[in-house]
Every structure is written in C-alpha cells, then in structure tokens.
Amino acid sequence: MHRIAHQISDGLYGLGWSTVKHLPEPLAVRLGQQIADITWRQRGKGVLQLEANLARVVPDASPERLRELSRAGMRSYLRYWMESFRLPAWSAERIAGGCDIKDIHLLEKGLAQGSGVILALPHLANWDLAGAWVTTKLGVPFTTVAQRLKPETLYDRFVAYREGLGMEVLPHTGGTAFATLARRLRDGGLVCLVADRDLSASGVEVSFFGETARMPAGPSLLAQQTGALLLPVTLWYDDSPVMRGRIHPPIEVPRTGTRAEKTAAMTQTLADVFGAGIADHPQDWHMLQRLWLKDLEPRPDDLDGGSAES
Template identity: 85%
Template sequence: MRHRITDALYGLGWGTVKHLPEPVAVALGQRIADTAWKRRGKGVLRLESNLARVVPDATPQRLAELSRAGMRSYMRYWMESFRLPAWSEERIRTGLEVKDVDLLEEGLAKGRGVILALPHLANWDLAGAWVTTVLGVPFTTVAQRLKPESLYDRFVAYREGLGMEVLPHTGGSAFGTLARRLRAGGLVCLVADRDLSASGVEVSFFGDAARMPAGPAILAQQTGALLLPVTLWYDGSSVMRGRVHPPVEVPRAGHRAEKTAVMTQALADVFASGIAEHPEDWHMLQRLWIKDLETGAAGPDGPAGPGQGSGTGTP
C-alpha cells in the first residue's frame, strides 16, 4: 500500500505541478519544504547531520538555517523536475548557465568519449536536459531501481523524455553498455557521490572516510574517455549555475585499483569544494560516511527517494 501511494503521489506531481504557473509552483515547493523542516523528520535530521560534517564550525542556529535552505533547495529540485517535461527549449536554455562548458565540447569533438561525474547538487536532471536540448548531445546514465517497479518506470520514461538513455543500476549489464557508448565517442553522465554497492572506493571526504563509486574512474581507464567533474548550484534566482572542472587524469603508474583510488579521491575533492561553497544545495538525506553506515550513531536516515542515489555510476 505504501508503495502504491508513493507511486500515485509522484504521478500526481507530474500530472498536476507541470501545469501550475511557475510562481505558484515555487511557492508550493517552499511551503512543503518549510512544513517538512518544521516536523524534524528523519530526512531533515539526516541532512543536518551531514551538513554538520560539511560545516563543522556551524552553530546549532546556523545548521538549522542551512537545513531549512537545504529542504527548500531539495523541493525546488522536485518542482522543477515535475515541470521539466513541459518546459520549452528556451526555458531550458535560459534555466542553466555553465562555466567552462568548452571542456566538454572539446572532449566530444575529439571523439574519445566523455564521462561527466557530479554530486547530488541542485538539479542534475535540468543539467541533463540542458545538455540534450542546448548542446544537442544525447547521453547515457544509470538509475537506481525503485519500488514499486511502476515508480521506476515513471522515472525512466521521464528521463528518456528529456533525451537520456537510462540503464538500471542492477539486474543488467550497465557497465558494458556504458563502455561501448564511450568507445563510440559518446557521453556518459553519472551522479557519483554516494555508493550503492559493496565495492565502493574509500575516500577522505570532509576529513572522514566515505565510499564513492568506482565506475567513473574504471570506465575512464578502460575506454580512454575524458573524466570531467561537474558541480551545480542555485544562486537564488530562477537560473541554476554550473561548472565543468578540469579533467581527472589517469595516473601513469600503479595497477588498476591504485589508479582507481587516486582518481576517485580526486573526484571527491572536487565534489567537496562545490558542496562547501553551496552546502544548502547538497541533497544528501541518506547516510554517506562509513562511521554512520556502520554504527548509525549520527542519527536516522531519511527515506530513499528517486532523487537520492539515482545514477550513481557504480557498474
């Protein structure tokens, strides 16, 4: 029953919210976010716990302000995502400004394949729609399987409607397909700050150990594709900002596991810099650090929604 209700609510969002005037949708999202924040549920507590690691010197008042802003940012993601299928090409074009996008364009022009790796910052679906609409470049991504299956199907159809090829995180041969797309000179986009497997790479993240997916680094090694980190953020306006960072190079020395560890740490460092600059736009309502995963000492988890962990990039 819970799964059916969840599926129905998301269906209602896509069926109703996209028809609302944008100011009404924005106000609705903020109202929902503020209500959730005031209730101090599992998701809000987990978000505050994660933000306390990102901003270790924050006072309780500052953490509360960040978590409230974080819930508003999270609901902005959902309101935009519900409305994206109805956005015009011009609205998508003006909805995102990206610094150093030439790094992506030059990589694709060389025909070597490009991997974009990004954390759960701001609206990665809007960024994907911008790539397919404005740059005219289709790409392949990976999505976490959801329950019920009908909800997963909704998200696959939604993202495919935005021009993405979506592969399931489990139950298929995602890694092989991603490698083929890259060897053909294509683009792969992976949300890669949260590992959903037991084979993640241990990294130092805000001064403590966490695990992140090995997929981006291994794909770059095996295919020769360019690995580019990306960070996103909101600036308070209706426009989202983004930056394509310099490539993470494959080390010349070491075996595959050593190279993978170095490259994944480099990704984690770029992610950390983007999250530290815009902590309120990091939508991490689940446990991430190893200590939290093993002991549960830092508080409960929020419910794992479709926006959490989708497209992690773990093969």
C-alpha cells in the same frame, strides 16, 4: 505495509508529474517552499540526517546556523522536485535558458576528440535539469544509470521522465550497465553519472570532509578502460530562476600503479572536487541519506527490520 507505502509513493509522484507541471511557475515555487518548510519543521529522519551531513560540511557552524542551512537545504531540495515535475512541460527555450554552465568548452573539446566523455556529478541542485540542458542546448544525447526503485511502477515513471528529456537510462542493477556505458564511450558518446554516493559493495573509500566515505568506482574505471575524458561537474542555485554550474578540468589517469591504485587516486580527486563544490554551496547538496561509513554501521532500527535510506 511496505506495499501500501510504495503505492502511496507512486501515487504522489504521479500526481506531481500530472499536476505540478500545469501550475504557473510562481505558484509552483511558492508551493515548493511551503512544502519544504512544513517538512523541515516536522524534523523527520531525512531532515535530521541532512543536518548531520551538513555538520560535517560546515564543522564550525552553530546549531542555529545548521538549522538555517537545513531549512535552506529543504527549500533547495523541493526546488529540484518542483522543477523536475515541470521539466516535461518546459519549452526548449526555457530549458536552454534555465542553466548557466561555465567552462562548457571542456565538454565540447572532449566530445570533439571522439574518445568519449564522462561527466560525474554530486547530488547538487538539479542534475536532471543539467542533463536536459545538455540534450537541448548542445544537442548531445547521453547515457546515464538509474537506481531501481520500489514499486516498479515508480521506477518506470522515472525512466520515462528521463527518456522524455533525451537521456538513455540504464538500470543500476542487472550487471550490464557498465558494459553498455563502455560501448557508448568507445563510440565517442557522452555518459553522465551522479557519483557522490555508492550504491554497491564495490565502492572506493575516500576521505570526504575529514572522514571516510565510499564513492562509486564506475567513473574512474570507465575512464581507464575506454580512454574517455573524466570531467567533474558541480551545480548550484542562486536567487535567480537560472541554475549555475561549472565543468572542472579533467581527472587524469595516473601513469603508474595498479588498476585499483589508479581507481583509488582518481576517485579521491573526484571526491575533492565534489567536496569543494559542496562546501561552496552546502544548502544545495541534497544528501538526506547516510553517507559516511561511521553512519552506515548497523542501527537498532535496521536490525529490527527497518531499511537504510536509498
């Protein structure tokens, strides 16, 4: 059964990359909104989890407001996918004009110093478009990490897609990603990491919207080990075709404390910046998975052979 589901997923993503990129943009936008609305009305696990996550982000929201936010969230999520399917066919001019990133001078200054830069982002708006914008408009290549997906052919599709946009993609598993990232940074390079959800057992516990969650230690550890600049980034959509974003001031390495204490402090600061950006644009946070520790406790469906969302 899992094999059939994986084959279907691979086929659907393949259809998206082969077909959607040829649609006129207004038609692709409408199609994405229609798919989002249908999915939202079905009230599946992903939609319900998104709504539960948004309830923590907007704790005073009424049930009606949460439903509005989750519907807008699904439209934002499908906008991400429709853009991603179409990105390989976008011209350099379309990509360069597709983003408006504020305080880009922080990135440019960091790269000019030659000690490497780490950009850390949450799952807000379209991080792939932001990456393509960096490689296209700024002409700066970078290295990132991708979660291994099943089937392997689907993972290969994602790697090929992102490499086609000018990114170097490393697998999340296998044990060599951290060392490679550190080498790129010591050479003065750029590393971009989506860092609001931990995919390992070594995440750092943070307070996030008043409850405990785990976030990756990687960005903070890399900054300590290599001397690279750690810059948080937040992204959002508005009513225009242009995605907006901001590069935030660097997160400094504390002067005192053990490595674990420094990592905890830096990761908490990163979580605070992410939280402020998500609170400002909750509908653009594409978190359809469980995140908070309270939600990650075993459920009956997990014990019966189900799996947690990736």
